[in-house]
Amino acid sequence: MKAPPAEPAAAIEPPPVAAQEATPETAPAEARWSVGRHTNVLLLLLALLLFWQFAVPLLVPGYVFPTLETVVDKFAAILRSRNTYVDIFNTTLRIIGGFVVSGLVGICFGVALAMSKRLNATFMPVVRFITGVPALTWVLLAIIWFRSTELRIWFLMFVLMAPIVTINTYDGVRSISYELYQMVLSLGPNKFRLLRLIVLPGATPFVFSGLKVGLSFGGRFVVFAEAMSADSGIGSAMYTMNQTFDIAGIIVWTLLLVIVLAVLDVLLTKVERHWFRWRRDFQG
């Protein structure tokens, strides 16, 4: 966490001045974390915690929703166990693995569908159909088709995430300005350089949103798959808690999963920010 700037953007270096030109814009001051900017969120969180601590025990019995203290104690207990970290590690690995494989396949497939009319006519209906199949169907099929729990999970991740990335990439390529595309074509690049110079970078805004949706999808379904079949991971831990009616445990594991997903999302956003450094962003 960075300290807030002592003097907000006081000494801006004069940008290079070209003959008669307006000076280039100074880069917007890097967004810094500060208590001031997050007051509202912190207040909301505090209000929720107070409500949980004082109002919830009066409204419902502990076996329906545990008290704040119970959950905090449970959290501490779970964090003390070494197995917890193995579970978190396994789940994170499955999410990342599924994300990377589905991302790569989805991007390649999306580009191929956008570049070839024939592939598009053949496979686009298939992809759209797959996105319409309920996740439960995939879970059941995975259990019937695969004996290895790891394979089941990977299959589920792939089948849920890849079509999302595919369709987004496809839309991204279709959104590329035809004028820009023609300009690059007029420079006479080969197929590979055409992809690298315009098709892939032109599609990236859509690719990123596809990857983000895919990540949150995959992240939420991986625990589902783990609960169904795995003997390690956050999902299987939640399943164990469920069998002992341990609601506090379920809440703690949910928190852990949310934290893992948030960290991954922050990392992805960092990559996205870096890529989009050329863009003048809309700021509401």
Added chain:
Amino acid sequence: MKPAIKLTDVGKDFGGTGGKPKRVAVRRVSFSVYPGEVLCIVGKSGCGKSTLVNMMLGLETPSRGSITIDSKPNSGHHRPVAAVFQTDRLLPWRTVVDNAALGLEAAGVSKRQRHDAARPWLERVGLETWGGHYPHELSGGMRQRVSICRAFVLQPEVLILDEAFGHLDEVTAQQLRQDCLKIIAETNTAVIMVTHNIAEALATGHRVLVLGKPAEIIKEFELKAPGPGERKVYPALRDEIFDLIEKQSEYTA
């Protein structure tokens, strides 16, 4: 001397398949442009000028006729034909120097070499300190200068300016046009300048072609000395061309 580019009875139709009616975009156009020569093409909006440009760039195939480009191998030219378009068409995710060198990147030239080739051109148009910036940090006129660099870096035999200055204010357009003409004269490039500004055509061209709608040459004017860019605009000639273009009826298929 051989012409740098030669069009013989070139025509282009659109549609005609899948139940769409056939539309003639370019009826029949023949001309040659020699190295160092500036040919201006004027014509009514929608008469097929951009279609003609796209065919010369190889982006569209002519329905009829042929286009021959005298490209000498190993002459230091990276592309036989390069174009500057009405809008800058810069890649927003590439820096100024990368955009200027884009044609060399498409040809597989190494990063150092292509940057070295692009820098002198950026310097020529007064953008030497802007190489590391992104297009959105530049004004419209500066961006158009980058796109001009992108064309000149390729050292083409034929340079096509499709309304290249049409987007700019008059003063900037004038300066940029003069700069371009200087470079063109130095490099002995054949230039095809598409414009709907008759005064611009008369001030810059060695020859002016007036196109009908759909495109065919209805009149050709030879403009003799003094050199392009220094000539005064002949009001009478301007009016004559204006009338010629105005008379072109709206084309309906």
